[in-house]
Amino acid sequence: MTIAQVAQRTGLTAHTLRYYERAGLMLEPPPRGDNGHRRYTERDADWIALLTRLRASGMPIAAMRRYAELVRRGRDTYVARKELLEAHRADVIAKIEQLRSDLEIVDHKIDLYSRRIMGEE
Amino acid sequence: MTIAQVAQRTGLTAHTLRYYERAGLMLEPPPRGDNGHRRYTERDADWIALLTRLRASGMPIAAMRRYAELVRRGRDTYVARKELLEAHRADVIAKIEQLRSDLEIVDHKIDLYSRRIMGEE
DNA sequence: CTGGGAGTTAGAGCGCGCTCTAAGTCAAGC
DNA sequence: GCTTGACTTAGAGCGCGCTCTAACTCCCAG
Numbered sequence: 001m002t003i004a005q006v007a008q009r010t011g012l013t014a015h016t017l018r019y020y021e022r023a024g025l026m027l028e029p030p031p032r033g034d035n036g037h038r039r040y041t042e043r044d045a046d047w048i049a050l051l052t053r054l055r056a057s058g059m060p061i062a063a064m065r066r067y068a069e070l071v072r073r074g075r076d077t078y079v080a081r082k083e084l085l086e087a088h089r090a091d092v093i094a095k096i097e098q099l100r101s102d103l104e105i106v107d108h109k110i111d112l113y114s115r116r117i118m119g120e121e
Numbered sequence: 122m123t124i125a126q127v128a129q130r131t132g133l134t135a136h137t138l139r140y141y142e143r144a145g146l147m148l149e150p151p152p153r154g155d156n157g158h159r160r161y162t163e164r165d166a167d168w169i170a171l172l173t174r175l176r177a178s179g180m181p182i183a184a185m186r187r188y189a190e191l192v193r194r195g196r197d198t199y200v201a202r203k204e205l206l207e208a209h210r211a212d213v214i215a216k217i218e219q220l221r222s223d224l225e226i227v228d229h230k231i232d233l234y235s236r237r238i239m240g241e242e
Numbered sequence: 243c244t245g246g247g248a249g250t251t252a253g254a255g256c257g258c259g260c261t262c263t264a265a266g267t268c269a270a271g272c
Numbered sequence: 273g274c275t276t277g278a279c280t281t282a283g284a285g286c287g288c289g290c291t292c293t294a295a296c297t298c299c300c301a302g
Contacts, residue, residue: 002248002249003248003249004248004249014248014249018250018251032250035248035249035250036249036250037248037249037250038249038250
């Protein structure tokens, strides 16, 4: 798989894929073909897909790097990995709650404007 | 009210309050005392509190500026204000949905590790 | 043999939202 | 008078996550 294909598949750009690699997010740097081009495996693509999900949920690059390091270190980091994800999970839930609460104010304001608009017309 | 008091109350720093003012987020620049210091009114503090809620819900500074402009322009912008907030509301809801969906993957992974840890011990 | 297209690198640049610095003014307390 | 502390300004700097540029190599089609 070429970098362009992985980009296509994951929605990231080739630039970003190289950036992620530099940032230490890959389990191992993808091997190169004779021409020096990266050749990604299916497993790489799956891993990158997972990264995009973690990223989309607001996990910082630094935490993703820590996670990648744990995965690289193998089976005896299951507990640490689980803890890392649980911490992230708590962050996400807190964020959702925060958004929900802020949404109330927005809704309230919208309501207010609705009534004012009604009152005028 | 001094800038420090408003900072205290809103959780922003004095630096940020001045930045918001420069960014055009205030309804009007707070008047100054004889010493040239800003003197905020209760209404200013309320407005800033609203800004922090909008900000916390992810509204960009630029959108907050547009909203402030509408408020400054007075009563005949109710519809536009409502539309702006409704657009923001849709953004927030979409974000919440996105987070919820990403959370599923995280939960799934946590589950996986739980079972692996169990299996090993 | 000549383009064109896809990849490579190191490193610069950008947009956002602050955050801080430097240099200055002013008022109150010792 | 002198220090301390709260404020003022213009503008620089920062952290994050990309995003892009320049210069290069390689390969293939015409």
